[in-house]
Amino acid sequence: MDKHYLTPLFAPQAVVVLAGDPEAPDSLTREARQLHQALRAQRFQGTLSFLDVRTSGTLADLAQARADLAIVALPPDQIAQALDLVGRIACRAALVLGSGIDAGLASELQRIAQREGFHLMGPNGLGLQRPALGLNASALGALAAPGPLGLIAQSGALTAAMLDWARSNAVGFSSVVALGPHPGVDVAQALDFMANDPATHSIILYLEGILCARRFMSALRSAANAKPVLVLKAGRRPAGNAAAQTHSGAIVGADEVFDAALRRAGAVRVRSFVELFSAAKCLASRYRPVGRRLAVVTNGGGPGVLAADWANEIGLALGRLSDATAAALAPQLPAHASLTELVDLSEEADAAQYRAAVEAAARDRQVDGVLAIYSAKPGGPADDVAQALAAAKPGMSKPLLACWMGDASVGAARQALNAAAIPNFRTPEAAVGAFGNIASFYQNQQLLQQTPAPLSTLAKPDIEAARLVIESVLAERRKVLTEMESKTLLSAFHIPVTQTTLARNATEAMMIATQLGFPVALKIDSPDITHKSDVQGVALNIMSGAAVRDSYQDMVERVARLQPGATIHGVTVQKMARAQRGREICIGMVTDEPFGPVIVFGAGGTMIELIRDRAMELPPLNQFLARRLIERARVAETLVEWRGAAPVDMEALERVLLRVSEMVCELPQLREMDINPLIVDENGVVAVDARIVVDHAPQSLGQAGGSYDHLAILPYPARYEQQLPLRGGGEYTIRPIHPGDAQMLQTFVQALSPESRYFRYVSSMTQLPPSMLARFALIDYDREMALVAVMKQRSAATDGSIVETERVVGVSRYVTNPDQTSCEFSLVVADDMAGKGIGSRLMDAIMQVARDKGLSEIQGLVLSVNPNMLKLMRSLGFAIKPFPEDPDFRLVTHAL
Secondary structure, rough: OOOOOOOOHHHHOOOEEEEOOOHHHHHOOHHHHHHHHHHHHHHOOEEEOOOOOOOOOHHHHHOOOOOOOOEOOOHHHHHHHHHHHHHHOOOOOEEEEOOOHHHHHHHEEEEEEEEHHOOEEEEEEEEEEEEOOOOEEEEEOOOOOOEEEEEEOOOHHHHHHHHHHOOOOOOOOOEEEEEEOOOEEEEEHHHHHHHHOOOOOOEEEEEEEEEEEEHHHHHHHHHHHOOOEEEEOOOHHHHHHHHHHHOOOOOOOHHHHHHHHHHHHHEEEEHHHHHHHHHHHHHHOOOOOOOEEEEEEEOHHHHHHHHHHHHHOOOOEEEOOHHHHHHHHHHOOOOOOOOOOOOEOOOOOHHHHHHHHHHHHOOOOOEEEEEEEEEEEOOOHHHHHHHHHHHHHHHOOOOOEEEEEHHHHHHHHHHHHHHHOEEEEHHHHHHHHHHHHHHHHHHHHHHHOOOOOOOEEEEOOOOHHHHHHHHHHOOOOOOOOOOOHHHHHHHOOOOOOEEEEEEOOHHHHHHHHHHHHHOOEEEEEEOOOHHHHHHHOOEEOOOOOOOOHHHHHHHHHHHHHHHOOOOHHHHEEEEOOOOOOEEEEEEEEEOOOEEEEEEEEEEOOOOOHHHHOOOEEOOOOOOHHHHHHHHHHHHHOOOOOOOEOOOOOOHHHHHHHHHHHHHHOOOOEEEEEEEEEEEEEEEEEEEEOEEEOOOOOOOEEEEEEEEOOOOOOOOOOOOEEEEEOEEEEEEOEEEEEOOOOOHHHHHHHHHHHHHHHHHHHHHOOOOOHHHHHHHHHHHOOEEEEEEEEEEEEEEOOOOOEEEEEEEEEEEEEEEOOOOOOEEEEEEEEEOOOOOOOOHHHHHHHHHHHHHHOOOOOEEEEEEEOOHHHHHHHHHOOOOOOOOOOOOEEEEEOOOO
């Protein structure tokens, strides 16, 4: 069970091929001819055999053909028969190469695979490559060179083009997967394998759409937490969206929502095919920048200025040398060198001076990466400078990029840079853009680490009252809430609103206004009118009762004339918002297909559609995410001291975003919401108007079993926290793990005895490798769960004071199996805490979580030489039996 479930597909030891007779090429499909050619071109490290689907053979014959993976490349009318044969020879995975297969046949093939119990990749894809194994199970042409990059693409043509580019740019791959529509094994599953594959250090993803948002986000977050993931998505504009959906058969969704999802998953997005190649060069070099400050070392002012301009354009900062670094470097450079903004070495710079400048910049703490630009000139030392950079690279811990401008005269220099795995580009803009894309990895990783709970630490909202409002609206077969109903919903979540009263005639309006005090605002109240100002249904700054009466009558008559079919309940009266220099903000939510609810922040007022200033974030939010969301909107520049107005109350604005996040998490009926305008100034916030659209709760975005199935990212499951007494005295807490526990988890593993570590990890390692630690500490709470037992302990600080810290004393974990009905568990308890009841409580708790997720069975592997764990399993009612694949283990199972 320690191997990934897709190992038979991606790392088979034996492969059987069903692709027709290569001696009769006219009878083969195009993919079959390409497959036979690919398999002959290199030697597969495992066992390779061939079967003819038209002759099933005897049981003895079929027994000889047993394999991990079957590759099928046959005409559509023969594929189902071939998959029946795959089931008979007990293959655990199958790959179907072919195109033009309709959805009906694809579904039938999936049913056969499910019935026979093997994983199916395809149809309508071009297959996969595993260069290190010599496996070219594809119609993509020659096998790629081995390397650290994993590639997953929903386009065979683009995959083939990338491989062609990679051959001439010294880029190698650990895996190449070309998927099409109806893929069986989909993007999320392939991504999950690469996240766990030690040979894959970085992942490139080309997407046209996704089938399941929850599963995709789960796999992407897991992968990006362990290694950089670079994404190129088609369909950025409506026309491209339509084309992508037609091609991939998957759901595309709004491009800006996809942006928000990738940021939250910790992945990096590029915008073009060219940009993808540029960023791939950096990923292939395994660079891990930790900031956005790029130092530019150049021998020409013009190219350096172009680099600086583009850095500013995409939000990077120039890495300026510190005074100490500049002073130490200056004597080593030509007399005309400049070290102010750029590191301009002048035209006289030689290889040694380039190397000195690059190494000095790399050592400077004010620099996160270095770009060396060389402008070719007749007789210049282009090759020598490239060799100098190659010599400097091994001693650098920061990214080093190069731009050799020119063509014929710098060919050899570029080859030297490629050989040293230094990403090099033909233009300064491309080099700067590549650094910017990969630098985004660090920024997005901060978003990935956030795991907010569904409810903030603010005062508890009246969720039941809000649900009653929504139920009453839906009971009337309405979906659009009135302004009064919308503000009631906001008030239930403690969002400040203006006092609003509905008047049903002009006299009522006059009396209400007099009681509220002038000036007042009048607004038409109708569920059929989305934008009141469009039908002249808003009147502001009314200063007297008579004016209120006249405005009421005029407004009702005018709206009835402009929108005769609208139901008019009356007119709402509210006191004008107090702020003279308040900023108008819009906060709301939209529902995206496929990512579900998305929180929106931007400029408000009547010009909102024209300005189109909106930043997006997937819920749930915490204060960190709320602040980053505000910063991404253009209106953020006006929230500080601006044109004589005092800075706004940012904490109040963040609280509203947290409250909206709570609403989105707790009310799955919400479809749209616009709080516009929300007036914010130095004294706080107030919602002046709001529009909310509801509907019945949507279909789950992930596995069944939970209150938050409408969300693409599950919130931190705080409901599973519990305080328990410790046998022998004291107490401890069992709670779900979160990313902040990583160091405590590492300390816990390091403190285990060698025997305990071996029992848990079947390894002699003394600590968790960084990729494993990242994967264990950040989980998605959907397909997996980890609970930690935590105790508080007191220790003396260096100054003699007593500090209280936390210590992990036990961990239980489960991961959902591919069948989506069972899960595999693990358990480990600190050696000094054995016998105190922690293990049994952790198992009870993790089994309860699995039940809540709707799983039917929990299972695990226990070493036969681990009597204490086997004894615990018996006491908890687990069935214990031999494990057929390895006699050193026992398989323990329990029905949930």
